[in-house]
Amino acid sequence: MAAELRGALIGCGFFAVNQMHAWRDIAGAAIVAICDRDPERLKIVGDQFGIARRYADAAALFAGEKLDFVDIATTAPSHRSLVEMAARHRVPAICQKPFAPTLADAKAMVKACTDAGVPLMVHENFxxxxxxxxxxxxxxxxxxxxxxxxxxxxxxxxxxxxxxxxxxxxxxxxxxxxxxxxxxxxxxxxxxxxxxxxxxxxxxxxxxxxxxxxxxxxxxxxxxxxxxxxxxxxxxxxxxxxxxxxxxxxxxxxxxxxxxxxxxxxxxxxxxxxxxxxxxSWASRPWHNIQESVVAIQKHWVDCLVNGTEPATSGADNLKxxxxxxxxxxxxxxxxxxxxxxxx
Ligand code: NAD
Ligand code: 89Y
Incomplete structure (x- = not known):
């Protein structure tokens, strides 16, 4: 059997909890480390999901871990710097919506990942x-x-x-x-x-x-x-x-x-x-519709990484x-x- 993909979550806030639940439901990938600049959120999510490897800073995460992908679940202002950091480290990245505060930022993020040859998917789950x-x-x-x-x-x-x-x-x-x-x-x-x-x-x-x-x-x-x-x-x-x-x-x-x-x-x-x-099992009404789609898009990401195919909501697609x-x-x-x- 192929080895599990090693992922890290950056941003342990309100919505990331759904992403962590979904990763637990998906075969072929696991979150091995998490990162948040807020120590309280890092502790809450780390304790809830039993993740011992915790970082307050994304640069330290990339330096300290060997990763197959990162799942960026922060709000838009940090997306460009985090995606570009992932590209520099040749680590495929999922980025939450909205992809970036401006279209110019988003175009630069797509270029950085294309130039580095790393897959980029926007978590456009609806x-x-x-x-x-x-x-x-x-x-x-x-x-x-x-x-x-x-x-x-x-x-x-x-x-x-x-x-x-x-x-x-x-x-x-x-x-x-x-x-x-x-x-x-x-x-x-x-x-x-x-x-x-x-x-x-x-x-x-x-x-x-x-x-x-x-x-x-x-x-x-x-x-x-x-x-x-x-x-x-x-x-x-x-x-x-x-x-x-x-x-x-x-x-x-x-x-x-x-x-x-x-x-x-x-x-x-x-x-x-x-x-x-x-x-x-972990979902709660009325969010269950969104929560199920989180599992679906994350499964799609794993399939794309394993098969070398372009995600439906790739960075390039999401520019539109x-x-x-x-x-x-x-x-x-x-x-x-x-x-x-x-x-x-
Ligand atoms: P949030 O503020 O609750 O969580 C963001 C977390 O990221 C915070 O804990 C913050 O400390 C951390 N963070 C921010 N910048 C960081 C950095 N540079 N390094 C490390 N940690 C950093 O926000 P949220 O409500 O969870 O939303 C996050 C994103 O998810 C937003 O872009 C939002 O639009 C999106 N979202 C998507 C859906 C969906 O269905 N796709 C639903 C809700 C929210
Ligand atoms: O942030 C939003 C999203 O992406 O889905 C619903 C939401 O949580 C509130 O509008």
Missing amino acids: RWQSPIQAVRAVLDSGDIGRPFFGRISFRSAYDVFSGQPYLATGKRFIIEDLGIHSLDIARFLLGDVSAITTRTARINPDIVGEDVATMLIDHKNGTISVVDCSYATKLATEPFPETLVEIDGSDGTIRLEQGYRLTVTSKSGTRISDVSPPLL TLALVEAAYSGAASREPVQLDALL
Whole structure:
């Protein structure tokens, strides 16, 4: 049997705990060391997952360990320096979303890894959620024909600020934090984008950034989609963290509705199925949908490293998702459509 890949986690915060649980579920890889500049987080995660090799500083981690990959789970401001450090040490890297604070940083990170010949994957996990994969499978089956309209919608009033207080203080909020996933799902389901038109609003007076965004997207293949997200939408039943999808095609329709209900109408009639994600042993509702996708993307990374294939959400691929984020903010400011090719 091939030896297990030796990984290290950098950043032991709120979300990294899910990544650590997921690594324990995955054959072929193990986290052998962890790093966080906050000693309290280092102790909490080290003790919870029985990791003895602990570092307060990433440079010391790279100097002290022989690694097959690093899993970077810090927030965006540290991503560029950590990915470039991994590239210098010829260590393949996973980097959490948002890939970088700017597209220029992200391009430099992709170049550093390409030049060093090391794989780079962005932890863009929402497209790996099983309900989203189920929608993609219907599209791939050809049952609804050629898509001509899509809607990717995430509307909620869930309190994300208690677990992630930094989300309330940044100049940018929902597009960079959550809309980035919806935009990536739009690309995954309907193809790459030529132009985006955006409107934003801030409804919650206690935060700095925008908490509502509505985006109209021209896909290169002629499909039109609406990507809308809100953390100011109080509903009878809180849907967090479900992404709802509507796709109209030449031969039928797909509806992914709240409660993970998938309705497909095609020439052969209508079928309704429950595409609820499984509740993994360590998962907790309502996060289980996201938690399952963490296992899926990390498994994909291990497969890619073992087989020498490019991750679906490689750094190069994710430039196109991050470019949509940049374009959405600049278009919201100018109130003009923004062409994507000019940014890439
Ligand atoms: P957090 O602030 O709780 O955790 C980040 C940790 O990184 C902190 O413990 C901090 O001390 C540490 N850190 C920061 N810079 C460091 C450095 N240079 N060296 C070592 N340690 C460093 O943040 P979080 O809420 O866990 O979010 C982390 C990232 O995960 C963010 O980019 C966020 O957008 C992303 N996230 C992704 C998902 C998803 O579904 N993909 C969900 C939630 C959060
Ligand atoms: O940070 C965000 C993410 O990536 O998924 C949901 C989230 O935790 C809050 O919006």
